Amino acid sequence: MSSLEKTYIKGDIIIKEGGSSDSFYIIREGSVEVIKRKGGREVQLAIYSPGDFFGEVSLLDPEYSMHSATIRALEKTRVTIMNKEDFEKYIGRLTPGVKNLLRKMAIYIRETSQRVNSDQESTDKASPDQSEDQKSTLPEPSSSDDPPKEEPS
Numbered sequence: 001m002s003s004l005e006k007t008y009i010k011g012d013i014i015i016k017e018g019g020s021s022d023s024f025y026i027i028r029e030g031s032v033e034v035i036k037r038k039g040g041r042e043v044q045l046a047i048y049s050p051g052d053f054f055g056e057v058s059l060l061d062p063e064y065s066m067h068s069a070t071i072r073a074l075e076k077t078r079v080t081i082m083n084k085e086d087f088e089k090y091i092g093r094l095t096p097g098v099k100n101l102l103r104k105m106a107i108y109i110r111e112t113s114q115r116v117n118s119d120q121e122s123t124d125k126a127s128p129d130q131s132e133d134q135k136s137t138l139p140e141p142s143s144s145d146d147p148p149k150e151e152p153s
Contacts, residue, residue, distance in 0.1 A: 003082045007078045010073055015054065015070060024087045027049060032047070032048050032072060057110060
């Protein structure tokens, strides 16, 4: 089994959202952030550090090879990169039940990500301004200076 080591500097994009890849990455040194574009801004989803890995979903879920997020180096980061063939050999050592579990989890992650993206797009398209008749008519909260009201027993 062969693998490649590569070093990225702060700000380097390792994986681009929407791109495809046939590689699995293991962080050896440094850290990366997982980011997703929402409208015109970036949302940080997670930070990964040594021992963490990424890229597995596109290798485990044969129906979906596009990356759902961007991975960017937060500092000088060294990773081990395993290609799809070597990744398959690596997980080939696992029992069929465990391999099936991993594939199912990757599918669940993809499906959940797609639902979240779809729900977010629907929310983004809705108008942020509500008309007066759409606004809630909840009573105003009482001031904290008001004494508590006693309920009849």
